[in-house]
Structures are given as C-alpha cells and as structure tokens.
Amino acid sequence: MKCPYCGHPDTRVIDSRPAEDGSSIRRRRSCDECTKRFTTYEKVETIPLIIIKKDNTREQYNRGKIESGVLSACYKRPVSADDIAKAVNKIENKIFNLEEKEVPSSRVGEIVMEELKDLDEVAYVRFASVYREFKDVNTFMKELKKILDK
Incomplete structure (x- = not known):
C-alpha cells in the first residue's frame, strides 16, 4: 500500500481488526520511509448491482x-x-x-x-x-x- 504522505510504495500493517460495520477490515499501517501512520479499510468487491x-x-x-x-x-x-x-x-x-x-x-x-x-x-x-x-x-x-x- 502506497503511503499517502510521502508516496513510498511499501508500508506495513501494524494492526488488523474488523471494522464497526462488520463487513470490512480496518488496518493500521505504518510507513518505514516517513514513519507516519494511517488507516485503510478493506472491503470485498461485489458485482455491480x-x-x-x-x-x-x-x-x-x-x-x-x-x-x-x-x-x-x-x-x-x-x-x-x-x-x-x-x-x-x-x-x-x-x-x-x-x-x-x-x-x-x-x-x-x-x-x-x-x-x-x-x-x-x-x-x-x-x-x-x-x-x-x-x-x-x-x-x-x-x-x-x-x-x-x-
């Protein structure tokens, strides 16, 4: 995952847990380059309805x-x-x-x-x-x- 702050192409996951809605995963990430942290959400891709x-x-x-x-x-x-x-x-x-x-x-x-x-x-x-x-x-x-x- 690309860092939103410095653009470094490689970040690592610090913590993973289900999001509040239960249908996605919340991940805390850290950039090894600039040491900033950010959150991403991973959701299953569905067929367009x-x-x-x-x-x-x-x-x-x-x-x-x-x-x-x-x-x-x-x-x-x-x-x-x-x-x-x-x-x-x-x-x-x-x-x-x-x-x-x-x-x-x-x-x-x-x-x-x-x-x-x-x-x-x-x-x-x-x-x-x-x-x-x-x-x-x-x-x-x-x-x-x-x-x-x-």
Missing part, C-alpha cells in the same frame, strides 16, 4: 440514495446518527444478500420500510408517504392503521 426503476430504466446501485432517504425520514426525530448508519448497513446487507444482479426499486423500498418500521414509526410513515405516493388522506390512514393494529 443494478436497480430497476419504476419506469423500467436501470441505474447502478447507490448507497448514498438510501442514506439520503433514511436521513430525510428521520429528520428531527430522536434517532442517533449511529442508529441511522447501522440501519443503512442492515438495508444494504439485505439488498446484497438477495444475490441478484438486478433488483427492482420497489423491493429496495420495501426493505427500507421494514428497517424504518423497527427504527422509528414516524420515520417509517414519512418514508412510506413519499415511497407509496399517498394520493389522499384515506390511503395515509390505512398505512397508519397497519402500524396501530400491531
């Missing part, structure tokens, strides 16, 4: 879109940044565990809603109202009744 949109167009999976949707749904809610990050990691793991090259956006939306239901019910309803495109109050009330009945 394609999302099939409602209009049948296809685009490459983008974790940022899920993060953005979950953050918007949790806006001004008592949900910690750490809990949001864990939820996004769970969502991503569920999507990749489907082991499909192409996944409909509707399936991704359902996975996000499942996770939000456990995280925060208000965030769930917010996300569902945008995702399911509630046309009127009755549709909205039906979704609320599902939550209240449980």
